[in-house]
Amino acid sequence: MIPSSSELVQLSQALQSEDISSLELCEESFRRINEWSELNAFISLDQEGALECAERIDRERTKAKLDPLAGIPLAHKDLFCTKGLLTTCGSKILSNFVAPYDATLVSRLKEKNTILLGKTNMDEFAMGSSSEHSFYNPVRNPWDTTLVPGGSSGGSAAAVAAGLVPAATGTDTGGSIRQPAALCGITGVKPSYGRVSRFGMVAFASSLDQAGIFTRSAKDAAMMLDAICGFDPRDSTSLEVDPPNCMRGIEDSPQELTIGVPEEYFAQGLDPAVGEIIQAALSEFESLGARLISLRMPNSKSAIPCYYVIAPAEASSNLSRFDGVRYGYRSDSEHDLREMYKKTRSEGFGSEVQRRIMTGTYVLSHGYYDAYYLKAQKVRRLIFEDYSRAFEKCDLIMGPTTPTTAFKIGAKMDDPVLMYLNDIYTAAVNLAGLPAMSIPAGFDKTGLPVGLHMVAPYLQEAKLLSVAHLFQQHTDFHLKAPVKES
Amino acid sequence: MTQWESVIGLEVHIQLQSKSKIFSGASTQFGSDPNVQACLIDVALPGVLPVCNFEAVRMAVVFGLAVGAKINRRSIFERKNYFYPDLPKGYQISQYEIPIVSGGSIETEVDGEVRVVGLTRAHLEEDAGKSLHDQFSDATGIDLNRAGTPLLEIVSEPDIRSAAQAADYMRKLHSLVTYLGICDGNMQEGSLRCDANVSVRPIGQKKLGTRTELKNINSFRFVEKGIEVEIDRQIEVLESGGKIVQETRLYDSKRNITRSMRGKEDAQDYRYFPDPDLPPLVVSDDFIREVQRELPELPNERKNRFENELGLTTADAVQLTQSREVADYFEVALRQSPDNAKGVANWINVELASYLNKSGLNIQNSKVSAETLGELVAKVSDGTISGAGGKTLLQELWDDPRQSVDAIIEAKGLRQMDDSAELEKLVEQVMAENPDQTQKIQDGNHKVLGFLVGQVMKLSEGQANPKSVSDLLKHKLGI
Numbered sequence: 001m002i003p004s005s006s007e008l009v010q011l012s013q014a015l016q017s018e019d020i021s022s023l024e025l026c027e028e029s030f031r032r033i034n035e036w037s038e039l040n041a042f043i044s045l046d047q048e049g050a051l052e053c054a055e056r057i058d059r060e061r062t063k064a065k066l067d068p069l070a071g072i073p074l075a076h077k078d079l080f081c082t083k084g085l086l087t088t089c090g091s092k093i094l095s096n097f098v099a100p101y102d103a104t105l106v107s108r109l110k111e112k113n114t115i116l117l118g119k120t121n122m123d124e125f126a127m128g129s130s131s132e133h134s135f136y137n138p139v140r141n142p143w144d145t146t147l148v149p150g151g152s153s154g155g156s157a158a159a160v161a162a163g164l165v166p167a168a169t170g171t172d173t174g175g176s177i178r179q180p181a182a183l184c185g186i187t188g189v190k191p192s193y194g195r196v197s198r199f200g201m202v203a204f205a206s207s208l209d210q211a212g213i214f215t216r217s218a219k220d221a222a223m224m225l226d227a228i229c230g231f232d233p234r235d236s237t238s239l240e241v242d243p244p245n246c247m248r249g250i251e252d253s254p255q256e257l258t259i260g261v262p263e264e265y266f267a268q269g270l271d272p273a274v275g276e277i278i279q280a281a282l283s284e285f286e287s288l289g290a291r292l293i294s295l296r297m298p299n300s301k302s303a304i305p306c307y308y309v310i311a312p313a314e315a316s317s318n319l320s321r322f323d324g325v326r327y328g329y330r331s332d333s334e335h336d337l338r339e340m341y342k343k344t345r346s347e348g349f350g351s352e353v354q355r356r357i358m359t360g361t362y363v364l365s366h367g368y369y370d371a372y373y374l375k376a377q378k379v380r381r382l383i384f385e386d387y388s389r390a391f392e393k394c395d396l397i398m399g400p401t402t403p404t405t406a407f408k409i410g411a412k413m414d415d416p417v418l419m420y421l422n423d424i425y426t427a428a429v430n431l432a433g434l435p436a437m438s439i440p441a442g443f444d445k446t447g448l449p450v451g452l453h454m455v456a457p458y459l460q461e462a463k464l465l466s467v468a469h470l471f472q473q474h475t476d477f478h479l480k481a482p483v484k485e486s
Numbered sequence: 487m488t489q490w491e492s493v494i495g496l497e498v499h500i501q502l503q504s505k506s507k508i509f510s511g512a513s514t515q516f517g518s519d520p521n522v523q524a525c526l527i528d529v530a531l532p533g534v535l536p537v538c539n540f541e542a543v544r545m546a547v548v549f550g551l552a553v554g555a556k557i558n559r560r561s562i563f564e565r566k567n568y569f570y571p572d573l574p575k576g577y578q579i580s581q582y583e584i585p586i587v588s589g590g591s592i593e594t595e596v597d598g599e600v601r602v603v604g605l606t607r608a609h610l611e612e613d614a615g616k617s618l619h620d621q622f623s624d625a626t627g628i629d630l631n632r633a634g635t636p637l638l639e640i641v642s643e644p645d646i647r648s649a650a651q652a653a654d655y656m657r658k659l660h661s662l663v664t665y666l667g668i669c670d671g672n673m674q675e676g677s678l679r680c681d682a683n684v685s686v687r688p689i690g691q692k693k694l695g696t697r698t699e700l701k702n703i704n705s706f707r708f709v710e711k712g713i714e715v716e717i718d719r720q721i722e723v724l725e726s727g728g729k730i731v732q733e734t735r736l737y738d739s740k741r742n743i744t745r746s747m748r749g750k751e752d753a754q755d756y757r758y759f760p761d762p763d764l765p766p767l768v769v770s771d772d773f774i775r776e777v778q779r780e781l782p783e784l785p786n787e788r789k790n791r792f793e794n795e796l797g798l799t800t801a802d803a804v805q806l807t808q809s810r811e812v813a814d815y816f817e818v819a820l821r822q823s824p825d826n827a828k829g830v831a832n833w834i835n836v837e838l839a840s841y842l843n844k845s846g847l848n849i850q851n852s853k854v855s856a857e858t859l860g861e862l863v864a865k866v867s868d869g870t871i872s873g874a875g876g877k878t879l880l881q882e883l884w885d886d887p888r889q890s891v892d893a894i895i896e897a898k899g900l901r902q903m904d905d906s907a908e909l910e911k912l913v914e915q916v917m918a919e920n921p922d923q924t925q926k927i928q929d930g931n932h933k934v935l936g937f938l939v940g941q942v943m944k945l946s947e948g949q950a951n952p953k954s955v956s957d958l959l960k961h962k963l964g965i
Contacts, residue, residue, distance in 0.1 A: 081531075081532065087532065087533075089532070094532065097532065099533070100526070100531070103533060198535060199533065199534070199535050200534070201533055202532040203533070203535075205762075206762035206763050207762035234537060235535050235537075236538065236763060236764050236765055237762075237764075314762055316567075316757075317565050317577050317759070320567060320569065320576020320577055321574060321575045322532075323569060323571075325571045325574075325628065326530070326574065337571065341569055361757065364759055365755055365757060366755045369759070
């Protein structure tokens with residue numbers, strides 16, 4: 001029996017000592033995926049391919065020592081191109097798109113002999129905070145299936161939380177890994193911008209998008225991060241620096257640790273129950289020897305407006321290629337070229353994507369560019385400077401990942417601004433390009449998980465993960481898994 | 487009656503001849519089957535990203551240095567957003583606010599008048615694909631082979647004042663970029679494409695008139711013709727009390743008119759913004775110095791050197807430096823006949839040029855190599871063969887380039903007579919046969935000498951060296 005709360009590192013050891021086979025592990029995963037089908041966590045599954053691959057790896061293991069990740073079943077957010085498999089981005093417009101190539105992240109994990117079980121559901125083109133904006137229907141939260149799992153990487157978060165896979169990939173443009181990680185009670189990491197190649201990851205907002213991972217624990221995350229980080233000559237924004245080597249430093253939590261706590265994050269809008277749990281988590285750090293200091297992040301209130309100018313602007317251009325000409329959905333009712341474009345894109349994109357394309361087109365338009373796009377770029381600079389100043393005084397910044405716990409499916413669908421406020425604590429990090437993560441900090445009275453948001457200086461993933469690991473050695477929130485009601 | 491002045495600025499797109507595309511590794515070769523040279527990136531599949539090809543950047547820097555421009559150490563790629571089926575990403579990556587090259591100039595020369603045309607800028611961008619409207623009865627085909635080919639868009643100041651000057655500017659630019667080896671210069675294949683902004687104003691008026699943009703005038707002739715008829719049209723409109731509408735127009739070469747393509751109200755909002763997939767393009771001082779060192783001698787510098795150091799006429803020097811290949815050919819040939827630059831120039835510009843023209847070959851494909859032509863000129867210069875003999879020799883070489891110069895001279899008996907005993911015999915024979923003429927010379931009428939020389943040449947069947955004959959006659963006649 002493999003517990004659904006098993007950590008990746010444990011499964012890796014069990015595989016290496018041949019206590020379990022990869023085939024058993026994958027079969028168990030598919031059994032759970034089936035059992036939890038109501039989550040709607042997956043858009044497509046590749047059971048045949050995965051089991052074949054597992055058998056091959058089990059055979060290879062008898063002959064040679066394999067990578068610690070070999071034989072581990074994984075799921076990719078359906079935003080990563082996977083050769084020969086459907087890559088939909090949760091959209092009708094790519095509902096028939098089979099990529100002829102693997103994203104760099106996908107091929108790196110393939111080289112490690114991990115096993116891809118399937119592609120996870122998401123908000124269309126990663127635009128959303130609830131995973132409801134999917135052409136493939138909403139994802140459900142395994143802690144309470146009437147609730148959203150968060151988004152946009154909700155399928156990956158739900159899959160890891162329910163123990164369907166020990167790890168899954170996601171992307172984070174404004175909080176799309178950390179927010180669902182918080183709402184699903186798991187560990188989610190967004191590395192520094194440029195750490196993980198964006199090649200083959202369908203672009204939403206190129207200057208903000210960053211691939212990352214969902215796991216149960218920080219140590220698991222370290223193992224995954226080491227596998228996916230690294231320079232890629234096919235991505236001009238990829239960093240030519242040494243990979244972070246998180247695993248090696250995971251036990252080396254800093255001797256002295258100063259944690260900055262921004263006052264602004266505990267102001268109006270924060271659910272008091274969430275606030276209490278975060279305060280308790282911070283006290284835990286204090287008892288572990290950390291020093292807490294209060295911070296001001298004066299520009300944090302501008303993060304959401306700034307984000308909702310820059311992200312849609314880039315998206316409006318990035319999504320222009322979905323025009324029905326070369327691949328993907330094309331409207332049947334075409335007349336002339338203009339009509340074909342209009343119909344294809346109106347029928348192929350969902351309402352939230354259309355809203356953002358229109359917003360983005362507007363802010364880039366002649367006469368509005370300076371007032372919106374250029375202004376937002378200046379604000380972005382100020383937000384970055386807020387962080388630079390803060391990190392002169394502290395090692396990490398902590399606060400709540402989200403203002404509330406998971407909310408009801410449908411609750412915020414009619415109010416985009418309310419939906420956008422889910423990212424109020426996370427979006428600034430993307431604007432500044434910093435590494436950040438969410439870890440389970442506790443549960444509210446109704447049993448819903450609360451996430452602690454941790455932000456590190458640029459490229460300091462190793463420190464970030466070692467501090468999270470320290471917390472997880474003294475708490476067991478991350479080991480709690482939702483139980484399937486029968 | 488109002489005297490009009492035309493004001494013209496050109497935007498010329500040149501295809502840079504890098505092996506691979508500007509943002510992908512696909513080949514840029516022309517003429518392949520549709521879409522075989524379009525990779526994942528050129529097709530703009532979901533998830534792909536551009537990576538800048540530094541070879542294209544180097545070529546832009548080469549151009550900038552050659553026209554004396556400022557190379558911006560940090561330039562920005564931006565997205566120009568519009569929908570068209572042959573534009574795969576729905577945007578073109580170009581440069582907008584900060585181009586890689588700012589300023590510089592190009593000299594034009596029309597009817598001996600040299601004028602400097604300022605350049606505003608030159609920026610890097612990618613080419614689009616092609617829409618094939620006439621190959622299918624009920625559909626438009628898209629060929630993305632050209633998509634992503636690196637272009638340098640060279641924008642001039644409105645410094646051009648006539649259609650002829652515009653055409654010369656194009657020619658100078660063509661010569662320069664082929665010289666620099668950054669463009670193959672093939673106009674038929676679209677390697678140089680020109681748009682012209684044209685306006686007219688009464689002479690003396692400072693304010694510019696309303697301009698029209700003439701799109702896709704892609705030959706020297708069409709640049710001149712198209713601008714000419716557009717200027718005439720604008721003057722006619724203004725003189726008949728009308729107004730010029732700011733619009734884009736097309737030149738119809740068959741009817742020799744321009745016609746409206748789209749008005750200003752249809753002008754698109756391209757929503758330019760910096761491409762977040764590409765960091766600022768940075769070129770270092772070291773890199774620029776390196777390019778500067780490797781910069782070939784420019785056509786104008788070379789022309790001046792040919793005039794000043796080698797003593798060529800301006801006409802010869804201009805003709806020889808029209809293309810780098812011709813100038814290179816000349817310099818190689820000159821090594822075989824270093825004391826006769828003028829002779830070498832003449833043989834290339836007149837005799838060889840005629841063979842090349844007749845057979846439609848470039849000098850690179852000349853059947854007679856530069857070394858061999860140089861040898862030929864040397865043989866004429868030192869009197870081994872006559873000029874006429876040289877022409878025969880060239881004909882022989884052209885027909886069968888495997889033959890050696892010396893072998894042909896012997897085989898065809900082209901060697902001029904230099905045996906003085908034999909020559910003396912001929913001279914004496916001619917003097918004996920022409921006593922009257924001989925007497926006239928002795929009486930002081932030296933003009934007749936030429937006649938006697940001619941007679942000796944005839945007798946020698948052209949093998950005597952005319953100068954030797956003349957010298958010998960003078961000696962015999964005591965003059």
